[in-house]
Every structure is written in C-alpha cells, then in structure tokens.
Amino acid sequence: MKLKFLFCLLLPTVVFSSLSAKSRSDVSFVRDVAPVLLKRCSGCHGEKINLGGYRVSSFNYLMKKGASGQAAVTPGKPEGSTIFRLISTSLPSMRMPKGDDPLTTAQVLVIKKWISEGAKFDGTDPAASLRSAMGPRQHPAAPTIYRSAPPVLALSLISGSAAGAPVVAVGGYNEVTLWDASSGSLLRRIGDLPQRIQALSCSADGKYLLVAGGTPGEYGEASLVDLHSGGKPTVICTATDVLLTAVYSQDATRIGVGGADGAVSVFDASTLKKMWTSSLHSDWVTSISFSADGNFVASASRDMTVKLHNAADGSLYTTYSGHCKQLGQYKGQDPVYSVRFLSTGCDALSAGGGKWIQVWNAEKAKEDSGSAADMEERFAKQGHTRYLPHNSPLPVFALAMSGNSLFAASGDGAVREFDINGLKEVKTYTGHKDWVYSLDYNAGDHRLASGAFNGEVRIWNTDTGECTCRFVAQPGAITKKVTLR
Amino acid sequence: MKLNAFAFVLSMGLASSLAAPVLASGTTAAIADKIEVYPQTVALRSKRDCRQVVVTGYFHGLPRDLTRTAVFSNRPRDLVTIDNGMMRAAANGTEHIRITASGRTIDLPVSVSGVQDPDPVSFKFETLPVLTRQGCSTGSCHGAPHGKGGFVLSLFGYNPQMDRVSLTRDGLTRRVDLMQPADSLIIKKPMLELPHVGGKRLHRQDEGYRVLFNWISEGAYAELPATECSSIEVYPKGEQRLGPDAATRQISVLAHYSNGQIRDVTRICAFDTSSASAATVDSLGYVTGHSRGQTAISVRYLDKLLSVHFTMTEPTPGFKWNEPRPTNDIDRLVNEKLQQLQYLPSPVCSDSEFVRRVYLDLTGLLPSADQTRDFLADNSPDKRVRVVDKLLNSEEYARFWALKRADLMRVTPNRLKEGRAELYSDWIVDSIRQNMPYDRFARSLVTASGDTKKSPAACYFVAIPTQEERTEMTAEIFMGSRVECARCHNHPFENWTMRDYYSIGAVFARTQADDKMVRLASTGEATNPTTGEVMAPFGVQKGVKLGDGDDRRVTFADWLVQPSNPYFARVAVNRIWASLMGRGIVEPIDDFRSSNPPSNGPLLDHLATEFIHSGYDCKALIQYICSSKTYQRSAGTNASNRMEDQLFSHARVRMLTAEQLKDAVGQVTHTLPSPTVARHRYATEASFPENSTFTQTFGQPERTSSCACERQTAPTLLQALELLNGGTLYTMAGQSTGYYFNLPDDKLVEDLYLAALSRKPTEKEASIARGFLKRSVNRNSEITDLVWSLLNTREFIFQH
Structure with a gap:
C-alpha cells in the first residue's frame, strides 16, 4: 500500500520529465550531430584516414560496421551503441577520441539524444560527405570591435556610386564592410557572411556584390549581396573548403566560382542555378575569368596551370602551362593566383609566382599545347606567349585592368602599372608596408584600390600616382596605426 | 698478489653497491641521506x-x-x-x-618580478622551437624540401625568414586566424579538429598550444631580432645512472642568448632518446628507465643540441663477477662497464685463436702453417706481446694499415693519374712504416702544397677537388663528423650549422689544385649561401686576424691537432680500436655526435689521453690494445653476454675483408708468391683497389667516398655464390695441388688446417680428411676438393 502510494507520487514526475525531453526533441543530425562528428571524430575516422576500419565521413558510413564488426549506432539504444559507449566511458584507455580531450557533456548528450530519438537522417543525401550534407552555415555575428585588423584579401570598388562619395567594399570577418573611399570612414557593415572573405566582385551596375569565402579546411561559401535592398545575402553554393574566387562574366549573365576544393562552377546569374562544374585542377582554384567573346572560362590554380573551359558545358578546351616551364628562357614552376581576359577577343593575362606576367591567347594556347606526338618539339618551342617582366621576388596575388592598363598587386608591398601592348612597367604605387593581396580598378574614376595583409586599404589616383586615401579596415578600432607584422 | 686480491674486493664492492637500491626497493618512504x-x-x-x-x-x-x-x-x-x-x-x-x-x-x-609588464611570445625563440618540438618541421613532415600538403617549413626551423612567410603570408594567409586564434589551421590541424595526415600533434594542455595560441593572439608578429641563442645548458650533466628503484630523472634546459638573457626552455625544446628500450623521455623532459642498457637523451632547441647519457642498470639474479685481474686500464674500464650492466665477459682465447686474429688484424694475412706451429710451440709467457711487436715492425703491417687510410683518402688512379696514386700510396705506407705521429700525418695532408710528384701528400687536394668535398672529407676523416647536411641546412642531429660548414670551407677556399700542382691563392672566400655572410676560416681563435699571405690551413691544422681538440684524438683511437675489435666505441666510427654516444665513454677518453701522451704513436696504441684481455677475449659467448654486442665482453665474429679473404685463399693454396718477390700481388698490400670481381663482391670500396661505410660489410648472396660456384676460389684450390701433392697425408692435412684455420685438425677431422685422400681415385681432384671444402667453412671465412 505504502509502496503503491510512493509509486503514484513518483510516476507523474517521471512522465513529466520524459515529456519535457520529448518536447525539446528535434535534435537534427545535420545541424547538431554532424558538426561534432566532423570536429572530434573525422580526424581519425575520416575520408583519408579511417582507423579501425571505421569512418564517419557520411551518414551511411557512420551507420556501417567498422573492423570490429559492431554497429556503431543502434537506433533508439544509446547504451547499445558503440559510439556512445566509447565517447562516454570513464575508462581512459577505451575512451574516444583516443589520446585527446573527451567530448563535452553537451556534445555527448546531443549524440545520446539523437540515437535515442531513432538516429534519423534529416539531410538530403545520406551518402554525401558530412561537410557537404551540412548545407549553408548560420554565420555568427561579426565582432563589434575587431581585436586585430584582418588581412585585406578582398576588396571591390562599388561601381555607379558616382552620385555620392566613392565607396569601397572590403572583406572583413563574417562580414563585408563598406567604406567611404575619400575619407576612409566606415559606412555600412553587411553581415551573415562567411568567416573569411577571399573575393569580392561588384556587378557593373553597382547593385550586387559577389562574395566568396569560408573557413579554411572546413567550409566554403559564395553569396550574392543585394547592395540596394540590404537583405540577407543569398547563398549561391557551399563547398568543403574556402572559396577563393567569384566573378561575373563580362556580359553579367553568368557567375563563376572556384576555390580550395579545386572545382570550377558556373551559375546562371539571374536564376543562380548551376550550369556546370569542372574538377580538373589538382590544387586550389585561385581565380576565374570569362572571355569577352563568351566562349571561354579560364581558371588559374596553385597547380601551376590555367585551364580553359568551353563556357557552354565546362569541357576542357586546353591547359595553359606557361607557369610551369622546365626549359627555355622563361622557365619556372609557380602557382598562378590571377587570370584576366581582356575586354575584347580571347587574349588573357595570368600571374602568380615567377618573374613574369604572361600575356597569351586562348586559341593559340591550344595550338601551343599540341598533341602528345610533338611533345619534344613543343617543349623546345617558345610558344606565342608574351612576357611582361615583374621585378619582385614575391608573387603577384591580384591583377586589375582596363583597356591597355594593367595593375598587379605584389607580396613586396608594391602595386605596379603596366602598358600591356608595350610590355613594360609604367608606374609603381608604393606605400603599403606589407604584402598586397587585393586590388580593384575603376577606369572611369581613375581610381585604384589596394588591400594589404596588415589590414591597410589604399586608394590611389592613377593619373598622378598619389595615394588619396588610406585607412585600416578594422571596425571599432580606436587607433588606426599601421603596424608591420 | 695482494694487489690482485684488493682489486677483486674493490670490484665486489662495486657490485654490491649496485645491489643497494634493490634492497631499498619497496620502501619508497625511506628517508633520503x-x-x-x-x-x-x-x-x-x-x-x-x-x-x-x-x-x-x-x-x-x-x-x-x-x-x-x-x-x-x-x-x-x-x-x-x-x-x-x-x-x-x-x-x-x-x-x-x-x-x-x-x-x-x-x-x-x-x-x-616584472609580472605587470607585457611579455609577448617570441616567434624566433618560442614559436619555431614549438614547431620542432611538436614534430611539424621534421624532415618527414613539413620540414621536407617540398613540405607536405602544400605547407612548407624549414627543417627544424633553420630558416626563420622562410617559416615566417610560410606561417603568416603563404597559403593566402589561411594558416593563422588573427581574429579567433583557436580557429587557425596551425592549431586546428595538429589538434585533429580537422583531418591531418600527421595525426594528433597538439593537446590543449601542451605548452606548445599555449605558445602558438598566444603568438597568434598577440598578432602573429614574426620579428626576427639579431639576437641568437648562443648555447643551451642541460641539468643533469654528464653520465647518469638509472636503476630499478631510481628509474626516473627530470631534465631541465636553459637557453643562453647573445644579449645575455637566459630562459628556461624545458617545455618548448624537443627531447629524444637513442635507445627507447633503455630509457624514454616524455615531452616534459622526464626520463624513465626501462631495461638494462645505455641511451643518449638528446635535447634540441633551435640549432643547439646536447645529450645526457643515461645508463640503466638492472640486477641480474645470480650475477657474480668472475673476471680475473685486468691486464691494463683498458680491461679495467671495459670491466667496470660490464660489471655495471652485469654482463660476464668471455675468457681469454686460445693461442690458435690469438695468432690467427692478431696476424689478420695487424698484417691482413693469415699466419703460415709454420708460423702458427712455432707460436703454438713457444712456451714463454710473453709470446703474445712479442708476436705483436714483431708484426708491428713488419712490412705487411705498414702496407695493410696504409690500405685502410688510403681507402679514406680516395687513392685511385682514376683521379690521381700518371703514377700519382702509387706515389701517394707509397707516401702513406712510408708514414706508417716510420710510425709517423698521427698529428704530423694529419698536418702534412691538410697543409700540403706543391708539385704532387715531389710532394705526394698534396694529392690529398687532387683526390678531392671541390671545396665542399674537402670540407666534408676533412671533417669526416679527422673529426669523425658528417657535416654534409649542413651544406644546405643546419645539421638535424648535431650542432653543426651552415656557418660551421662554410667556415671549414673557408679554410680551403684558397687552395687551388690541378692534376700536377697544389697552389695557395691570395684570394678566395667561402660564403654562407642563405645569409651571404663571408665566413672566417674555422679554427681561428677569436680576435685573431689572418693576413692575406697566411696559410689558413696551418691555423686550422694547429686547432685540429691540439690536445684539447674534442675530436681529433678520439676519432683516431676509435678508428684503430674498430680495426682491431670489429666495432668502434663510437659506431659508426665517423659519426661522432652527442646524440650518438660512445658505448664506453671513459674507455674512449682513456685511449685518447694515452694516444696524446704517447705523441700520437699508433704502434704504441695498437700494442696497448692488443695486450689487453679485452682484445684477447674468445669469440665464444656465455649465457650472460650472448646478446651483448657493444661493450666488448667477447670478441666479435666478422667476415674477412675482401682483401684479407683473397690473400688468405692465396696463402692456403700457396698460389701467392713470397712477399719480397711480388708485393703487388697481395690484395692487402696493393697501392689501390684492383679491378677484380672477387674483391668487389666482398665489399672492396672503390674509394669514391671518405666514409668508412663505403666498405660493405653486410654479407650478400653474391658472396655465397662466389664462394660456392665462383671460378677464382676453385681455380686457386686446383692450383694448390702443386704444393700439397707430394706431402704425406698426415702432414698435408695438418699443414692445410694450420694454414687455413691456424690450428691443428682434431682427431676426427684428421681421420675424415685422410680417409678422403686415401680413396686415391685422382689425388689432384681429391686435394682440390679437400682444400675447396676447407675454404668454404665459416671458420675460414670469418675472423674470430
């Protein structure tokens, strides 16, 4: 009798607590579990290394047995799931991650709850890698005050801002910042963007800003910012590593995106639908350019080549290998950081490491590439490329141009202006005290913008060569002292 | 006799003091003295x-x-x-x-004091050492010439400028995150928060994590001050003992900088052990002994490396020291080590073993049947010493030991043309014949100039034409140091830096050699290629300025052969010791470095001291070693020392060298002419390597390197085939009938055994051999087969 009474008293509590757990249920695999697996497990049980014959690189793999023959996850039964037992055991010799800090209590509980609730997959493709299954990230808010000036890896002069003061967009941390290019004052901050911003590109009409970036080694994202509406950026695509380039075609109908996963993707600029993806590079895609005639998409890579794709379907047209020549006067093996088609025809410029900026033609590049049969002849041949001497021991990271004028940003802190036809340097813009990574040029305003590792942005008048404005793109910083790291 | 007993009591005392900690074992609460x-x-x-x-x-x-x-x-x-x-x-x-x-x-x-002031992380003195400590910048990871995964670091941080760029600017700056330091790739990857082929390399509680995190937090400043680390100081110093009850030691490391600053770097330097079975060391510098043996715990901080030598002892149940009185200090020092590690030495070898061993070691030849017979019959107590004396004064000794030196000096007619190789070789033979003091020998070579026909020592510079090779060869031959790593980067396991390398280079920068002449130029410098610094010649005292007319090599030679030189005498005695014992006290014999400790340091020191006191007298040293019990130990082992192969508790069994083998076959088959008639037909006495498949198969070096390792000592299948099927051996066995045919069977068998094995046959062996000869089908082929069989025994092919 007494016991029964006690039982009655206890029962509602138990029911209540389990109900409350249920009501807070909705543990999402994609949102809550996958990030924990990626951060804490995939180092040893990932795509490349899978210790114990077990990997968590996709949902399907997660559910598969490892070499032990035991299923890692028994839906509904955390205590019967090896994965839960191993992350929660108190035996140090057994506990996963082996030789590392244990998972936090919160992380363990998330996994426990997910298993109790049936270990359901709520993504789109259970076979897809965890990284890609995770979809676009919710980005944290940008820091109100920057503790340090982030390197200016991307900047873009906002076109069509002639009505008001000139504006320059600069890559920040989880945001893009807009600055008055004549006073250097901060105008606006656009959030909901990836951690690092690697590329910015403004549409010709000044309405849109293409943003590429991500978190190194983990995540890449390309987004479209509507500068006029001010709404949340639209995600174009995501990737498993940082995206390094996003550009419009010269007629603004398509968008090209590339990054550290080595892929080149082309999207329809109005629908943002993917048209094609090409994964021919063996290293990062650092820069993309569409030819003026609309036939070619060129992609520069750290693999020392520039690949030319047929713009229609992404098939390979030819590979330009002028940056990895073993023989002849212009030899060298260097990464390529920037490629630009001229505004007419299919002539292109490319630059990166090495002593020359190379000027070449897409169609002639195919002829130079020849076939396997004439390899020896081809190696000895000079080819049609014209070489523009670039006198810096450090690489060129960005090119900007208009008409016959070409600008190159270099690791030595200088921006150099060249006469493309004359193949000679005409001016040097000196003042940056650190590596210059980003560059943009507005021919109409005779305005050039450059950004350096130490966070400094400089605006130059290309007629006089003078620096008209300089500021450190560090929102919230009290002093804007430029320091050399 | 009294002395003898005293030594015995003393040695017993040592053994029992070893056992003392065992008694204390289990009583860790014991009060310390x-x-x-x-x-x-x-x-x-x-x-x-x-x-x-x-x-x-x-x-x-x-x-x-x-x-x-x-x-x-x-x-x-x-x-x-x-x-x-x-x-x-x-x-x-x-x-x-x-x-x-x-x-x-x-x-x-x-x-x-000073807690209130900022104390930023130093890129050069903290960040870079941490990358070495965590293993990032090793040669198999990002320190490889092309790095790994696109991320390149300089090997052990020898090039801070390059690492600065690599960490902060390269890879489109992705490796450090100044806004959220913990999000930096150089932290997330080794923490295994992202897939990392190198695995887990960093833990949150590591000092390395703290250093990297703080460095990035403070802005990843990578200033490169002119200050350098001038030295490191390690406690404890010198030889250390570990035992079962005292198996751990904490190491403490201080760095001294050129600006006078001193900092504790125990938690940011890298530790390693040369023998993990003896003792290991953790990342905090805590040494733990495991099982009987010796190890060097090396401490690396930037380009500085020091080692502490630990000996782990374990009492062996029932161990009882049994060695009789030592003959000399060699035996005393060897025995001390053996007692400490509890190995029982093998007994002194028989006269047969001794006579074969000492002839092979000193002359490269076997004793003849008659020489062996005489030696065995001699009953005088000093006969072993006398035979050593006799051999040291023989022409064969001079020739055979010259061959060893000429191997290193690269004496071949390929480079030394028009008879120069012969002249140079003769000069080396003569220096040994005269017992030229070794310091004078070294000085004659490194300071030689003039017409190479008139002054053959100058061939030293003709045989090695480039400045780099001269640097490396001189360091290897006379300093036992392999400095070639330092040509491109600081040596990974030793203190040799690029500056040292090009300083040695500067010594020879003005020595010009063509085929005929070695001249001194008045100009010529060596430049460190990474810094562009013109190097001062190595060995010049601080503050001394050499004039343009001064021969830099003389200054270098002065430094090299002075008694306080840490390398010269040690390297020389180690080479001689290795020739006689089959293994150096430091092994490999030309790889002296603190992380490769001598197996018996006091012994090496003692031999070096004796050598210096004798005036660098090689013959005296050989006589000294050969008269020790250590040299005369049997190759047979006991249960205690069977696995022991570094401390000289028993003689080392080793295959005859190519030249020894060829001559030994010639001697046994009586196909070699008398030495006085045709010297050049002896492989052990030739001026330079003969172009023979037989000797090449058995590892004769081509003399293209100054490394003793050029002589192959590992047995090969080809060697087995050469002995079993090869024409050389069989032909010579066939020719032996000329000598043996007319001998009575008894004498034939005894002579053959004495010639090949330096002992008389056992009764059983003799009767089998006689039985075989008695078949009398074809005496020629029976003799040939008998000789061939004996030449194919391990007892013949090996020295023991």
Whole structure:
C-alpha cells in the first residue's frame, strides 16, 4: 500500500520529465550531430584516414560496421551503441577520441539524444560527405570591435556610386564592410557572411556584390549581396573548403566560382542555378575569368596551370602551362593566383609566382599545347606567349585592368602599372608596408584600390600616382596605426 | 698478489653497491641521506618566465628523482604556480619555498618580478622551437624540401625568414586566424579538429598550444631580432645512472642568448632518446628507465643540441663477477662497464685463436702453417706481446694499415693519374712504416702544397677537388663528423650549422689544385649561401686576424691537432680500436655526435689521453690494445653476454675483408708468391683497389667516398655464390695441388688446417680428411676438393 502510494507520487514526475525531453526533441543530425562528428571524430575516422576500419565521413558510413564488426549506432539504444559507449566511458584507455580531450557533456548528450530519438537522417543525401550534407552555415555575428585588423584579401570598388562619395567594399570577418573611399570612414557593415572573405566582385551596375569565402579546411561559401535592398545575402553554393574566387562574366549573365576544393562552377546569374562544374585542377582554384567573346572560362590554380573551359558545358578546351616551364628562357614552376581576359577577343593575362606576367591567347594556347606526338618539339618551342617582366621576388596575388592598363598587386608591398601592348612597367604605387593581396580598378574614376595583409586599404589616383586615401579596415578600432607584422 | 686480491674486493664492492637500491626497493618512504634542489635559487623576471626545479634525493649515495613527489610548502603569497616542478611567475615578490621530500626538507629562495609588464611570445625563440618540438618541421613532415600538403617549413626551423612567410603570408594567409586564434589551421590541424595526415600533434594542455595560441593572439608578429641563442645548458650533466628503484630523472634546459638573457626552455625544446628500450623521455623532459642498457637523451632547441647519457642498470639474479685481474686500464674500464650492466665477459682465447686474429688484424694475412706451429710451440709467457711487436715492425703491417687510410683518402688512379696514386700510396705506407705521429700525418695532408710528384701528400687536394668535398672529407676523416647536411641546412642531429660548414670551407677556399700542382691563392672566400655572410676560416681563435699571405690551413691544422681538440684524438683511437675489435666505441666510427654516444665513454677518453701522451704513436696504441684481455677475449659467448654486442665482453665474429679473404685463399693454396718477390700481388698490400670481381663482391670500396661505410660489410648472396660456384676460389684450390701433392697425408692435412684455420685438425677431422685422400681415385681432384671444402667453412671465412 505504502509502496503503491510512493509509486503514484513518483510516476507523474517521471512522465513529466520524459515529456519535457520529448518536447525539446528535434535534435537534427545535420545541424547538431554532424558538426561534432566532423570536429572530434573525422580526424581519425575520416575520408583519408579511417582507423579501425571505421569512418564517419557520411551518414551511411557512420551507420556501417567498422573492423570490429559492431554497429556503431543502434537506433533508439544509446547504451547499445558503440559510439556512445566509447565517447562516454570513464575508462581512459577505451575512451574516444583516443589520446585527446573527451567530448563535452553537451556534445555527448546531443549524440545520446539523437540515437535515442531513432538516429534519423534529416539531410538530403545520406551518402554525401558530412561537410557537404551540412548545407549553408548560420554565420555568427561579426565582432563589434575587431581585436586585430584582418588581412585585406578582398576588396571591390562599388561601381555607379558616382552620385555620392566613392565607396569601397572590403572583406572583413563574417562580414563585408563598406567604406567611404575619400575619407576612409566606415559606412555600412553587411553581415551573415562567411568567416573569411577571399573575393569580392561588384556587378557593373553597382547593385550586387559577389562574395566568396569560408573557413579554411572546413567550409566554403559564395553569396550574392543585394547592395540596394540590404537583405540577407543569398547563398549561391557551399563547398568543403574556402572559396577563393567569384566573378561575373563580362556580359553579367553568368557567375563563376572556384576555390580550395579545386572545382570550377558556373551559375546562371539571374536564376543562380548551376550550369556546370569542372574538377580538373589538382590544387586550389585561385581565380576565374570569362572571355569577352563568351566562349571561354579560364581558371588559374596553385597547380601551376590555367585551364580553359568551353563556357557552354565546362569541357576542357586546353591547359595553359606557361607557369610551369622546365626549359627555355622563361622557365619556372609557380602557382598562378590571377587570370584576366581582356575586354575584347580571347587574349588573357595570368600571374602568380615567377618573374613574369604572361600575356597569351586562348586559341593559340591550344595550338601551343599540341598533341602528345610533338611533345619534344613543343617543349623546345617558345610558344606565342608574351612576357611582361615583374621585378619582385614575391608573387603577384591580384591583377586589375582596363583597356591597355594593367595593375598587379605584389607580396613586396608594391602595386605596379603596366602598358600591356608595350610590355613594360609604367608606374609603381608604393606605400603599403606589407604584402598586397587585393586590388580593384575603376577606369572611369581613375581610381585604384589596394588591400594589404596588415589590414591597410589604399586608394590611389592613377593619373598622378598619389595615394588619396588610406585607412585600416578594422571596425571599432580606436587607433588606426599601421603596424608591420 | 695482494694487489690482485684488493682489486677483486674493490670490484665486489662495486657490485654490491649496485645491489643497494634493490634492497631499498619497496620502501619508497625511506628517508633520503640528503636531498638537493636545482637551481638553488629561482628568480623569475617576467609574466611568462618559468623555471624547471629538479629535486633529487640520495639513497646510499645514488640519486633518485623526487621532483614529482616533493611537497612545496610555505607559500603564503602564491608567487608561483608549480606543476611537475615547473615554477611559473604569478605575482611579484620574494619568499622561501620549503621543499619536503623523502623525509628531508630544503628551502628554495624564490623571487618574482616584472609580472605587470607585457611579455609577448617570441616567434624566433618560442614559436619555431614549438614547431620542432611538436614534430611539424621534421624532415618527414613539413620540414621536407617540398613540405607536405602544400605547407612548407624549414627543417627544424633553420630558416626563420622562410617559416615566417610560410606561417603568416603563404597559403593566402589561411594558416593563422588573427581574429579567433583557436580557429587557425596551425592549431586546428595538429589538434585533429580537422583531418591531418600527421595525426594528433597538439593537446590543449601542451605548452606548445599555449605558445602558438598566444603568438597568434598577440598578432602573429614574426620579428626576427639579431639576437641568437648562443648555447643551451642541460641539468643533469654528464653520465647518469638509472636503476630499478631510481628509474626516473627530470631534465631541465636553459637557453643562453647573445644579449645575455637566459630562459628556461624545458617545455618548448624537443627531447629524444637513442635507445627507447633503455630509457624514454616524455615531452616534459622526464626520463624513465626501462631495461638494462645505455641511451643518449638528446635535447634540441633551435640549432643547439646536447645529450645526457643515461645508463640503466638492472640486477641480474645470480650475477657474480668472475673476471680475473685486468691486464691494463683498458680491461679495467671495459670491466667496470660490464660489471655495471652485469654482463660476464668471455675468457681469454686460445693461442690458435690469438695468432690467427692478431696476424689478420695487424698484417691482413693469415699466419703460415709454420708460423702458427712455432707460436703454438713457444712456451714463454710473453709470446703474445712479442708476436705483436714483431708484426708491428713488419712490412705487411705498414702496407695493410696504409690500405685502410688510403681507402679514406680516395687513392685511385682514376683521379690521381700518371703514377700519382702509387706515389701517394707509397707516401702513406712510408708514414706508417716510420710510425709517423698521427698529428704530423694529419698536418702534412691538410697543409700540403706543391708539385704532387715531389710532394705526394698534396694529392690529398687532387683526390678531392671541390671545396665542399674537402670540407666534408676533412671533417669526416679527422673529426669523425658528417657535416654534409649542413651544406644546405643546419645539421638535424648535431650542432653543426651552415656557418660551421662554410667556415671549414673557408679554410680551403684558397687552395687551388690541378692534376700536377697544389697552389695557395691570395684570394678566395667561402660564403654562407642563405645569409651571404663571408665566413672566417674555422679554427681561428677569436680576435685573431689572418693576413692575406697566411696559410689558413696551418691555423686550422694547429686547432685540429691540439690536445684539447674534442675530436681529433678520439676519432683516431676509435678508428684503430674498430680495426682491431670489429666495432668502434663510437659506431659508426665517423659519426661522432652527442646524440650518438660512445658505448664506453671513459674507455674512449682513456685511449685518447694515452694516444696524446704517447705523441700520437699508433704502434704504441695498437700494442696497448692488443695486450689487453679485452682484445684477447674468445669469440665464444656465455649465457650472460650472448646478446651483448657493444661493450666488448667477447670478441666479435666478422667476415674477412675482401682483401684479407683473397690473400688468405692465396696463402692456403700457396698460389701467392713470397712477399719480397711480388708485393703487388697481395690484395692487402696493393697501392689501390684492383679491378677484380672477387674483391668487389666482398665489399672492396672503390674509394669514391671518405666514409668508412663505403666498405660493405653486410654479407650478400653474391658472396655465397662466389664462394660456392665462383671460378677464382676453385681455380686457386686446383692450383694448390702443386704444393700439397707430394706431402704425406698426415702432414698435408695438418699443414692445410694450420694454414687455413691456424690450428691443428682434431682427431676426427684428421681421420675424415685422410680417409678422403686415401680413396686415391685422382689425388689432384681429391686435394682440390679437400682444400675447396676447407675454404668454404665459416671458420675460414670469418675472423674470430
């Protein structure tokens, strides 16, 4: 009798607590579990290394047995799931991650709850890698005050801002910042963007800003910012590593995106639908350019080549290998950081490491590439490329141009202006005290913008060569002292 | 006799003192005789300043580490935090911390200042060492010439400028995140928060994590001050003993900088062990002994490397030292080591073994049947010493030992044309025949000039034409140092830096050689290719300025052969020791470095001292070694020393060298002419390597390198085939009938055994052999077969 009474008293509590757990249920695999697996497990049980014959690189793999023959996850039964037992055991010799800090209590509980609730997959493709299954990230808010000036890896002069003061967009941390290019004052901050911003590109009409970036080694994202509406950026695509380039075609109908996963993707600029993806590079895609005639998409890579794709379907047209020549006067093996088609025809410029900026033609590049049969002849041949001497021991990271004028940003802190036809340097813009990574040029305003590792942005008048404005793109910083790291 | 007994008691005393800690085992609460603390005072001078404190207790005179069990009390003001003896600054002030361990106390005065001031992480002196410590910049990872995964670091941080760029600017700056330091790739990857082929390399509690995190937090500043680390200081110093009850020691490392600063780098330097079975060391510098043996615990900080040598002893049940009186100090020092590690040496070898061994070692030839017979019949007690004397004064000795030196000097007609190789070789033979003091020999070579036909020593520079090779060869031959790594980067396992390399290069920068002449030029410098610095010649005393007319090589030779030179005499005695014993005290014999310790340091020191005192007299040294019991030990082993192969507890069985084997076959088959008639037909006495498949198969070097390793000693299948099926051996066996045919069977068998094995046949062997000869089908082929069989025995092919 007494016991029964006690039982009655206890029962509602138990029911209540389990109900409350249920009501807070909705543990999402994609949102809550996958990030924990990626951060804490995939180092040893990932795509490349899978210790114990077990990997968590996709949902399907997660559910598969490892070499032990035991299923890692028994839906509904955390205590019967090896994965839960191993992350929660108190035996140090057994506990996963082996030789590392244990998972936090919160992380363990998330996994426990997910298993109790049936270990359901709520993504789109259970076979897809965890990284890609995770979809676009919710980005944290940008820091109100920057503790340090982030390197200016991307900047873009906002076109069509002639009505008001000139504006320059600069890559920040989880945001893009807009600055008055004549006073250097901060105008606006656009959030909901990836951690690092690697590329910015403004549409010709000044309405849109293409943003590429991500978190190194983990995540890449390309987004479209509507500068006029001010709404949340639209995600174009995501990737498993940082995206390094996003550009419009010269007629603004398509968008090209590339990054550290080595892929080149082309999207329809109005629908943002993917048209094609090409994964021919063996290293990062650092820069993309569409030819003026609309036939070619060129992609520069750290693999020392520039690949030319047929713009229609992404098939390979030819590979330009002028940056990895073993023989002849212009030899060298260097990464390529920037490629630009001229505004007419299919002539292109490319630059990166090495002593020359190379000027070449897409169609002639195919002829130079020849076939396997004439390899020896081809190696000895000079080819049609014209070489523009670039006198810096450090690489060129960005090119900007208009008409016959070409600008190159270099690791030595200088921006150099060249006469493309004359193949000679005409001016040097000196003042940056650190590596210059980003560059943009507005021919109409005779305005050039450059950004350096130490966070400094400089605006130059290309007629006089003078620096008209300089500021450190560090929102919230009290002093804007430029320091050399 | 009394002395003998005294030595025995003394040695027993040593053995029992070894056993003492065992008795104390299990009584860890035992009161120590005394405790010591290192350092005796601690002065921390900045916010992140720290000091590794080491507490040592002495039990029956033997040290035991107490750092981790010591209690640090009387700290009312908490000026420091302490973990595993590592004191870190917390608040300014001074106090006396009381340390209590094993029933003893000691007070440690501690002062802390400067805590209020900024103390930023130094890229050069903290970040880079951490990358070495965590293994990032090793040769198999990002320190490889092309790095790994697109991320390149310089090997062990020898090029800070390059690493600065690589960490902060390269890879489109993706490796450091100044906004959220923990999000930096150089932290997330080694923490395995992202897939990393190199695996887990960093833990949150590591000092390395703290250094990297703080460095990035502070802005990843990578200034490269002109200050250099001038030296590191390691405690404890010298030879250290570990035992079952005192198996741990804490190491403390201080770095001294050129600006006078001193910092504790125990937690940011890299530790390694040369023998993990003897002892291991963890990332905190805590050494743990495991099983009987010796190891060098090396400490690396930037380009500085020091080693502490540990001997782990374990009592063997029933071990009882049985060695009779040592003949000389060699035996005493070898025995001390054997006793310490508890190995019983093998007994002294028989006269047969001795006579074969000493002839082969000193002349490269076997004793003839008659020489062996005479030696065995001799009953005088000093006959072993006399035979050594006799051999040392023979022409064969001079020839055979010249061959060893000529191997290293690269004496071949390929480069030394028009008879120069012969002249140079003759010069070397003559120097040995005259017993030219070894310092004079070395000096003659490295300072030689003139017409190579008139002054053959000058061929030294013709045989090695480039400045790089001269640098490397001179260092290898006379300093036992393999410096070639330092041509492109600081040596990974030793203190040789690029500056040293090009300083040695500067010694020879003005020595010009063509085929005929070696001349001194008045100009010529060596430049460090990474810094562009023009190097001063190696060996020049600080403050001394050489004139343009001075021969830099003379200054170098002065430095090289002075008695205080740490390399010269040691390397020389080690080479001679290895020739006689089959293994160097330091092995490989030309790889002297603190991380490759001698197997018996006191022995090496003693031999070097004796050598210097004798005036670098090689013959005296050989006589000294050959008269020791250590040299005369049997190759047979006992249960105790069967696995022992470094401490010279028994003779080493080794295959005859190519030249010895060829001549031995010739001697046994009587196909070699008398030495006085045709010297050049002896492989052990030739001026330069003969172009023979037989000798090449057995490892004769081509003399294209100055490394003793050019002579192949590992047995090969080809060698087995050459002996079983090869024409050389069989033909010579066939020719032996000319000598043996007319001998009576008894004499034939005995002569053959004496010639080949330096012993008489056993009764059983003799009867089998006689039975075989008696078949009398074809005496020629029976003799051939008998000789061939004997030449194919291991007893013949090996020296023992």
